[in-house]
Amino acid sequence: MRGSRLALAIVIVALVAAFFAAGGQRYLSFDTVKAQQGALLDYYASHAWQTALGFFGVYVAVTGLSLPGAALMTLVAGAIFGLAWGTVIVSFASSIGATLAFLASRFLLRDWVQRRFGHALRALNEGIEREGAFYLFTLRLIPAVPFFVINLAMGLTPMRAPTFYWVSQVGMLAGTIVYVNAGTQLGAIESPSGILSPGLLGAFVLLGLFPLLAKKTLDLVKARRAFARWKRPARFERNLVVIGAGSAGLVSAYIAAAVRARVTLIEKHRMGGDCLNTGCVPSKALIKSARVLSEIRRAPQYGLKSASVEFDFADVMERVQRVVRTVEPHDSAARYTELGVECMQGEATIVSPWEVEVRLAGGETRRLSTRAIVIAAGARPFVPPIPGIEEVGWLTSDTVWGLRELPRRLVVLGGGPIGCELAQCFARFGSKVTQVEMLSRIMAREDPEISEMVMKKFREEGVEVLVGHKAKSFGIENGEKFMLVEHAGGEARIAFDALLCAVGRVANTEGYGLEALGVPVTRQRTVQTNEFLQTPYPNIYVCGDVAGPYQFTHTAAHQAWYAAVNALFGSLWKFRADYSVIPWATFTDPEVARVGLNETEARERGVRYEVSTYGMDDLDRAIADEEAYGVVKVLTVPGKDRILGVTIVGAHAGDLIAEFVTAMRHGLGLNKILGTIHIYPTLAEANKYAAGVWKRAHAPQRLLSALERLHAWMRG
Numbered sequence: 256m257r258g259s260r261l262a263l264a265i266v267i268v269a270l271v272a273a274f275f276a277a278g279g280q281r282y283l284s285f286d287t288v289k290a291q292q293g294a295l296l297d298y299y300a301s302h303a304w305q306t307a308l309g310f311f312g313v314y315v316a317v318t319g320l321s322l323p324g325a326a327l328m329t330l331v332a333g334a335i336f337g338l339a340w341g342t343v344i345v346s347f348a349s350s351i352g353a354t355l356a357f358l359a360s361r362f363l364l365r366d367w368v369q370r371r372f373g374h375a376l377r378a379l380n381e382g383i384e385r386e387g388a389f390y391l392f393t394l395r396l397i398p399a400v401p402f403f404v405i406n407l408a409m410g411l412t413p414m415r416a417p418t419f420y421w422v423s424q425v426g427m428l429a430g431t432i433v434y435v436n437a438g439t440q441l442g443a444i445e446s447p448s449g450i451l452s453p454g455l456l457g458a459f460v461l462l463g464l465f466p467l468l469a470k471k472t473l474d475l476v477k478a479r480r481a482f483a484r485w486k487r488p489a490r491f492e493r494n495l496v497v498i499g500a501g502s503a504g505l506v507s508a509y510i511a512a513a514v515r516a517r518v519t520l521i522e523k524h525r526m527g528g529d530c531l532n533t534g535c536v537p538s539k540a541l542i543k544s545a546r547v548l549s550e551i552r553r554a555p556q557y558g559l560k561s562a563s564v565e566f567d568f569a570d571v572m573e574r575v576q577r578v579v580r581t582v583e584p585h586d587s588a589a590r591y592t593e594l595g596v597e598c599m600q601g602e603a604t605i606v607s608p609w610e611v612e613v614r615l616a617g618g619e620t621r622r623l624s625t626r627a628i629v630i631a632a633g634a635r636p637f638v639p640p641i642p643g644i645e646e647v648g649w650l651t652s653d654t655v656w657g658l659r660e661l662p663r664r665l666v667v668l669g670g671g672p673i674g675c676e677l678a679q680c681f682a683r684f685g686s687k688v689t690q691v692e693m694l695s696r697i698m699a700r701e702d703p704e705i706s707e708m709v710m711k712k713f714r715e716e717g718v719e720v721l722v723g724h725k726a727k728s729f730g731i732e733n734g735e736k737f738m739l740v741e742h743a744g745g746e747a748r749i750a751f752d753a754l755l756c757a758v759g760r761v762a763n764t765e766g767y768g769l770e771a772l773g774v775p776v777t778r779q780r781t782v783q784t785n786e787f788l789q790t791p792y793p794n795i796y797v798c799g800d801v802a803g804p805y806q807f808t809h810t811a812a813h814q815a816w817y818a819a820v821n822a823l824f825g826s827l828w829k830f831r832a833d834y835s836v837i838p839w840a841t842f843t844d845p846e847v848a849r850v851g852l853n854e855t856e857a858r859e860r861g862v863r864y865e866v867s868t869y870g871m872d873d874l875d876r877a878i879a880d881e882e883a884y885g886v887v888k889v890l891t892v893p894g895k896d897r898i899l900g901v902t903i904v905g906a907h908a909g910d911l912i913a914e915f916v917t918a919m920r921h922g923l924g925l926n927k928i929l930g931t932i933h934i935y936p937t938l939a940e941a942n943k944y945a946a947g948v949w950k951r952a953h954a955p956q957r958l959l960s961a962l963e964r965l966h967a968w969m970r971g
């Protein structure tokens with residue numbers, strides 16, 4: 256296989272080299288073609304079949320070898336053979352040549368590319384498997400994407416060769432006709448001033464408009480296909496209906512009201528959704544109480560002889576609810592009504608692409624008609640179907656807030672952000688916490704040494720962290736709950752009083768009409784959208800946890816802007832959701848914050864990088880605060896100060912990362928951070944010192960040696 260690959264590569268390189276060595280590009284130039292136009296037409300008049308076959312063969316070779324000149328040859332086909340025959344010849348020759356190039360690229364490069372960049376290409380591969388024919392058709396219709404690039408790139412994807420051939424042939428037909436038609440006019444040009452002939456101008460105007468028309472037509476065809484079986488109301492009562500009043504839904508409704516659209520926001524449970532009621536707000540309130548407790552216990556570290564604290568867990572949980580109640584007005588129906596949003600308490604079901612039925616809290620049902628819909632239905636905790644779990648019962652991030660009694664022994668299933676935040680909290684309050692993670696480390700999205708830093712702290716604080724342990728079953732024996740876990744081929748038994756399931760959150764995609772509409776879900780079980788957050792129904796958009804790929808409040812709000820603006824103004828202009836710089840933080844102690852790539856991801860994606868790290872144990876303020884633990888780790892492009900990604904571990908990492916988020920968002924490099932005054936003594940200085948580490952590693956050594964010599968000379 257390797258030998259035949261090499262042989263084919265040599266043949267292709269030799270043919271391409273021969274083409275250029277023989278001055279092939281000169282023959283395929285406009286001037287040569289014009290000069291030879293008469294001779295070509297004469298030859299065609301006397302040898303019609305030979306000319307056609309010869310032209311066909313050359314066209315296949317040019318396109319198969321990805322040589323420059325296919326577009327010119329298409330014009331020539333029009334000039335020699337006329338519109339009908341020119342189109343037939345070019346259509347088949349270009350499709351065959353394209354398929355040869357596709358096969359060559361596949362044979363020579365696909366395995367290597369998929370091996371090396373498989374991770375980065377996963378989404379693309381999935382897209383091609385799902386809708387490859389449509390993607391290709393669109394690309395073929397739009398002559399702006401170079402022909403040879405499409406052939407070679409598609410060869411690297413999982414698309415089947417027969418599909419590639421027929422889609423290419425059909426997709427290129429319209430463009431071919433336009434080019435060949437332009438060629439027929441080109442043949443009629445006798446002087447340069449002839450270029451301005453109305454016919455040629457018309458042909459090129461058509462060429463220019465074609466991509467736009469093609470795209471619009473395709474969008475219309477797709478929309479018609481989606482809408483075909485539904486009856487469109489004659490008029491709409493609303494511009495937008497938003498389903499779900501969590502972070503994503505609230506922001507969507509707010510934006511719609513701000514631009515004076517008539518918008519209705521429907522919430523079946525509690526305004527504010529997950530973030531306010533069961534997510535960010537209560538968890539951060541609980542973390543704060545646990546942190547205060549931990550600080551008090553660390554009194555001797557601060558030079559205080561002793562400090563003691565008494566607390567009732569129920570009071571702590573009541574405080575959490577008080578915090579939620581204090582924040583609640585920000586997300587309340589009253590506030591949003593004042594902002595111009597119609598708020599409805601009830602369960603929404605999409606009954607047609609333009610109609611939403613609401614089962615109101617009182618039991619009555621209302622049907623709302625709307626031009627557009629934003630789905631912001633969120634996600635819920637996933638509870639794995641492990642044998643016996645029903646018998647022992649479980650808590651999740653939805654229900655844990657109802658606890659008023661501290662569990663003596665708590666098992667936290669899951670080593671992700673939610674599991675880690677809550678495991679540490681409960682341990683600080685005094686539960687004996689066992690955290691069980693199937694993977695080899697907790698916080699598996701972060702680099703191994705980052706996970707290690709958090710795990711070390713957890714263990715120091717008494718959390719029993721069991722990594723590489725898989726929950727096998729649950730049961731109750733003599734009134735005691737237990738869990739069986741598999742580890743390194745063996746089995747262990749863990750007794751507990753309460754189980755907290757934190758193994759991930761699954762998008763809410765069922766039970767409100769998506770099934771009947773036929774809106775597909777992804778492998779990750781989120782609602783499938785395009786880059787505009789649009790479902791196959793062009794007026795139905797999705798944002799927040801239900802859309803993925805991120806599950807954060809700030810990404811939900813970010814997506815909500817795109818969903819609302821596209822839903823309201825998409826017929827004029829649509830915006831692609833921009834995920835280029837997405838930060839996040841896990842609020843453990845130490846906090847872990849990240850933006851952009853970490854080392855693991857850079858390696859997986861084949862991105863070259865350099866690392867600069869600055870240890871928090873060196874920072875004056877961190878030392879003064881007894882927080883001298885953690886790191887600022889910056890990945891940059893080799894030899895440049897351009898930031899690829901940053902991970903910060905330490906106190907207030909979630910706040911510190913903001914400087915790097917701004918830098919990455921606005922293309923500022925480490926030199927700019929180094930050149931910015933940071934207040935002394937602050938934790939934020941760590942960012943500047945990390946930039947300093949990078950700078951020292953890139954100091955101009957030759958210049959410094961020259962300066963050393965200069966100074967020596969000046970000393971005399």
Ligand SMILES: Cc1cc2nc3c(=O)[nH]c(=O)nc-3n(C[C@H](O)[C@H](O)[C@H](O)COP(=O)(O)OP(=O)(O)OC[C@H]3O[C@@H](n4cnc5c(N)ncnc54)[C@H](O)[C@@H]3O)c2cc1C
Binds near residue numbers: 631634
């Ligand atoms: C414990 C925990 C801690 C977290 N901490 C953070 C953090 O620190 N930072 C961070 O950025 N993110 C955090 N998150 C994640 C964050 O809470 C979510 O990403 C965010 O709330 C998602 O918002 P959303 O609007 O997409 O969904 P949700 O907030 O879930 O809102 C969806 C709403 O839709 C409603 N709904 C669903 N179906 C219907 C229907 N048919 N009709 C009417 N209403 C419907 C639901 O009742 C719900 O209120 C945390 C999550 C958890 C669980």
